[in-house]
Amino acid sequence: MTEGGLFAGVLGGEEEAPEREGAAEALIEAGAFAAAVAADHAKYDPGVARAAEGFLQEQTRLLKAQREEMAEQRSLRLSHLHSQSREGKIRRVGQRIRVGMQVFAALIASVIGLGLLVMLYDAFTSRSVVVNAFKAPAALAGRGLTGDVVASGVLDTLLKLQAATHSSYKRLDAKSEWASDVKIEVPETGVSLGEINRLLHQRFGHDLHIDGDLIQTELGGLALTVRGDGIPANTFSGAAGELDKLTTQAAEYVYGCSETYFFAVYLVGRGRFADALAFIPSAFAAETDDVMRGKLANAWGQAYSGMNNPSEAAGKYRLSMTLIPTSDPAHWVPWDNLISTLSATSGEEAAWKEAKAFLQAVETAPKRALPELRLFESSAGATWNIPVKLSALLQDAQYNGGAGANNTIDGPQIADMYALMHDPADAARYIVSSDAADTTTKAEVELLKAYAALNDGNVAAAVLPLENFYKAWLADPVLQSAYPDNPCYLGLSYGLIGRLADAKAVFTRTGSWSRCQAFHGSVLAHAGDVNGAQRIWAEGLKVAPDLPIIYLHRGQFEMDHGDPNTAGADFAIAAGKAPHFADPLKAWGDLLAREGRWSDALAKYDEALKYAPAWTELQLARDAAARKV
Numbered sequence: 001m002t003e004g005g006l007f008a009g010v011l012g013g014e015e016e017a018p019e020r021e022g023a024a025e026a027l028i029e030a031g032a033f034a035a036a037v038a039a040d041h042a043k044y045d046p047g048v049a050r051a052a053e054g055f056l057q058e059q060t061r062l063l064k065a066q067r068e069e070m071a072e073q074r075s076l077r078l079s080h081l082h083s084q085s086r087e088g089k090i091r092r093v094g095q096r097i098r099v100g101m102q103v104f105a106a107l108i109a110s111v112i113g114l115g116l117l118v119m120l121y122d123a124f125t126s127r128s129v130v131v132n133a134f135k136a137p138a139a140l141a142g143r144g145l146t147g148d149v150v151a152s153g154v155l156d157t158l159l160k161l162q163a164a165t166h167s168s169y170k171r172l173d174a175k176s177e178w179a180s181d182v183k184i185e186v187p188e189t190g191v192s193l194g195e196i197n198r199l200l201h202q203r204f205g206h207d208l209h210i211d212g213d214l215i216q217t218e219l220g221g222l223a224l225t226v227r228g229d230g231i232p233a234n235t236f237s238g239a240a241g242e243l244d245k246l247t248t249q250a251a252e253y254v255y256g257c258s259e260t261y262f263f264a265v266y267l268v269g270r271g272r273f274a275d276a277l278a279f280i281p282s283a284f285a286a287e288t289d290d291v292m293r294g295k296l297a298n299a300w301g302q303a304y305s306g307m308n309n310p311s312e313a314a315g316k317y318r319l320s321m322t323l324i325p326t327s328d329p330a331h332w333v334p335w336d337n338l339i340s341t342l343s344a345t346s347g348e349e350a351a352w353k354e355a356k357a358f359l360q361a362v363e364t365a366p367k368r369a370l371p372e373l374r375l376f377e378s379s380a381g382a383t384w385n386i387p388v389k390l391s392a393l394l395q396d397a398q399y400n401g402g403a404g405a406n407n408t409i410d411g412p413q414i415a416d417m418y419a420l421m422h423d424p425a426d427a428a429r430y431i432v433s434s435d436a437a438d439t440t441t442k443a444e445v446e447l448l449k450a451y452a453a454l455n456d457g458n459v460a461a462a463v464l465p466l467e468n469f470y471k472a473w474l475a476d477p478v479l480q481s482a483y484p485d486n487p488c489y490l491g492l493s494y495g496l497i498g499r500l501a502d503a504k505a506v507f508t509r510t511g512s513w514s515r516c517q518a519f520h521g522s523v524l525a526h527a528g529d530v531n532g533a534q535r536i537w538a539e540g541l542k543v544a545p546d547l548p549i550i551y552l553h554r555g556q557f558e559m560d561h562g563d564p565n566t567a568g569a570d571f572a573i574a575a576g577k578a579p580h581f582a583d584p585l586k587a588w589g590d591l592l593a594r595e596g597r598w599s600d601a602l603a604k605y606d607e608a609l610k611y612a613p614a615w616t617e618l619q620l621a622r623d624a625a626a627r628k629v
Contacts (some may be wrong), residue, residue, distance in 0.1 A: 294323030495523025
């Protein structure tokens with residue numbers, strides 16, 4: 001069947017039209033043939049002629065009528081075909097509209113279904129602190145103390161507490177229940193999507209709902225009661241104008257009950273060590289998860305460290321390490337803190353050995369359990385790897401927003417590291433950007449003044465800023481913890497200007513740190529007591545043989561007093577103990593330059609510049625050696 005025949009059948013018998021037209025043509029041809037025959041016979045018979053004439057008239061009438069009928073039928077068929085064509089177009093357009101509406105409806109249904117799935121997932125995984133509107137008497141509304149205002153104050157304080165808590169672990173979110181509604185009405189129910197979302201969270205979520213009430217006391221003050229799911233009611237009272245104080249107390253109470261670890265971290269980070277020591281023991285006892293207990297023990301140790309009680313701090317850090325498995329990256333946190341306290345409790349050599357064990361453990365640890373760079377601060381400090389300690393402090397500052405791992409802000413410590421690397425410009429840049437009101441910032445400002453004076457050889461100018469630093473240090477446990485041996489710079493300065501008794505008093509008060517032993521020996525040698533200097537240095541090396549600073553100072557004395565071989569040996573030991581410490585390398589290069597060994601001196605200077613690239617005197621010495629090669 002042809003294509004035209006197929007569509008003709010579908011449209012209702014259009015093949016009949018050609019057949020009818022063919023039949024009509026056949027009749028016309030037959031009539032013409034009969035007329036021709038009749039005409040031929042009419043020549044011979046008049047009757048035949050009359051009969052033929054009648055026949056032809058009748059045939060003509062019939063043919064005319066048939067033609068008219070055929071024309072009418074053709075017109076009707078064409079009209080029908082046109083009508084069917086228009087109806088087909090209309091039907092096809094209608095079908096497209098219906099399909100489009102169905103697709104649109106399917107899309108709407110998919111979006112709604114996806115939204116409901118998201119709401120369900122959010123409900124199942126939700127762990128939020130939800131603050132509902134508080135109750136307050138109408139009498140307080142005239143003063144603006146409505147239930148919403150009180151709840152907003154609690155919510156705002158909770159958010160501030162979260163923002164001030166620096167931790168990589170997940171915590172609960174704080175949100176307002178009444179402010180989270182989305183007013184999109186669900187058809188035929190009059191229920192908003194926000195209400196559906198709230199019902200889903202209440203049914204399937206793990207949210208902590210908080211509410212409470214505010215009343216006016218008989219004496220005209222305020223009493224704010226807060227309570228929540230699993231949180232016993234607690235009331236905080238104050239004067240009529242102390243609502244902010246009460247909402248802060250209420251929020252801290254909620255934070256401490258709902259997020260014990262994060263609240264402990266918050267207290268330590270804010271320097272509220274006494275509050276932390278009062279809070280953590282009960283929180284630790286109530287906690288059932290060992291890893292969380294380990295984290296609390298670490299915060300416990302930090303609180304003791306902030307109170308300059310390194311023995312108790314070390315014990316808590318060790319406890320933390322036993323509770324947190326080595327496969328957990330959190331295991332490195334108390335280990336790093338332990339190293340920082342061992343120098344004060346067990347000596348610098350013990351800290352050095354613990355740092356070496358830490359670094360060896362890092363080399364064998366799986367990649368997923370490696371510590372962050374910021375957790376290398378104590379191990380780098382204990383091994384005199386000043387560039388790595390600087391990098392760790394820089395990352396810690398970025399991570400914690402200035403709150404350091406040892407309970408002090410990082411800016412002053414970063415400035416001190418730059419000063420040790422003989423980079424006064426970067427030291428000044430970081431101390432200027434540090435919190436000017438912080439006690440460690442103020443202390444570091446005085447130290448930087450003294451470092452600059454000592455580098456210029458103006459010892460007398462270093463005394464006053466060092467005395468200011470020492471006075472603050474004696475009165476502040478935080479400074480004593482952050483700067484355990486820095487007062488020895490004052491002892492060095494006193495000794496170099498001849499105030500030996502004052503120098504000895506400072507060295508005795510500060511303790512037998514290796515830097516203090518190195519400075520004390522240099523003071524005695526400068527005063528002409530070489531035997532006393534050698535005795536102090538020997539005592540220091542007996543206690544801490546793996547620390548570089550005594551070898552460096554003894555070698556400088558030997559170089560200045562004509563003993564190059566012994567000096568070279570001490571410089572080599574110092575550089576071997578602390579290969580990333582620029583000072584022994586420069587001193588060694590200076591010794592080689594004095595001996596005219598310019599190529600060897602240049603090599604030492606180039607090596608030292610890797611670790612103190614901004615050291616002006618080092619760069620000048622290097623350039624002078626290069627001209628001699």
